[in-house]
Amino acid sequence: MSKALKAALILSFFVSTTILISRGFRASKIPNGNKFDCANCHVNPNGGGARNAFGQAVGARVSPGGFEDFWDESLANLDSDGDGFTNGQELQDPSGTWRTGQPNPGDINLVTNPGDPNSKPDPTSVEDMILSAKYELHNNYPNPFNPSTRISFAIPRNEFVTLKIYNIKGQEVKTLVRGNFPAGVYQFEWNGKDDNNVDVAAGVYIYSISAGHFNKSARMILLK
Incomplete structure (x- = not known):
């Protein structure tokens, strides 16, 4: 050959x-x-x-x-x-x-x-x-993250939803979601900026959802 x-x-x-x-x-x-x-x-x-x-x-x-x-x-x-x-x-x-x-x-x-x-x-x-979705607040991904992370939630019926970010001191940093949503699964990205579009410091942050009678919070870590 x-x-x-x-x-x-x-x-x-x-x-x-x-x-x-x-x-x-x-x-x-x-x-x-x-x-x-x-x-x-x-x-x-x-x-x-x-x-x-x-x-x-x-x-x-x-x-x-x-x-x-x-x-x-x-x-x-x-x-x-x-x-x-x-x-x-x-x-x-x-x-x-x-x-x-x-x-x-x-x-x-x-x-x-x-x-x-x-x-x-x-x-x-x-x-x-x-429509079979339950009230859920999923773990953000990625976590830890830099510079951005995705937060998703599910609601089984039409609800007024707020999704906010707080620092470890409990001070509000960012309102990510505020409005009426039909039943479904949703995902939003947080880019590590506050409501004034200013980069926040590295550290632990809390994301918290309120939808009807459903309230839940979870932690995430921003790295720099």
């Missing part, structure tokens, strides 16, 4: 192996990605080949061959395949709060393909998913 042929075979093996690893890794970066695996992002139902619209949205968020986390609220809120349901609704994480390594959210039997317009959920199941 010639050296050129050996080199070509080695290169072909390396490339194919890299592609397979990359595909499997990317599928694990979205909630319930194991149901459709590579077909979440590729036109070929067996994976590989041209990317579908969801795959293109993912590709815009990662470097070539990169292993970055990319699932977030902005990707969850897109309707990549134009079927009338957001990517998050199709993958059982409508708010985009799921993170790599956490248990898969929702019911995998109701998961549909965010890259295939012919694969879409029953509207009733989407409505039930939103």
Whole structure:
């Protein structure tokens, strides 16, 4: 066997192996990605080949061959395949709060393909998913953080919601949310600034929600 042929075979093996690893890794970066695996992002139902619209949205968020986390609220809120349901609704994480390594959210039997317009959920199941939410204040992510963090909450019915940030002395720093919200799951980002748009000091902060009779607080740490 010639050296050129050996080199070509080695290169072909390396490339194919890299592609397979990359595909499997990317599928694990979205909630319930194991149901459709590579077909979440590729036109070929067996994976590989041209990317579908969801795959293109993912590709815009990662470097070539990169292993970055990319699932977030902005990707969850897109309707990549134009079927009338957001990517998050199709993958059982409508708010985009799921993170790599956490248990898969929702019911995998109701998961549909965010890259295939012919694969879409029953509207009733989407409505039930939103309305079945409990009153919850989730742990902010990341924590500790610098320079920003995301805070999410869920309400099962229409409520007037306030979400405020306090310093460790109990002094109000920032009103992050104030208004009426229908039932659902929501996420907001705090950029480490107060109500005057001034950077706050590093330290421990308290975020506190009030929604109807529901009140809850949690701690987070800002690093500088």
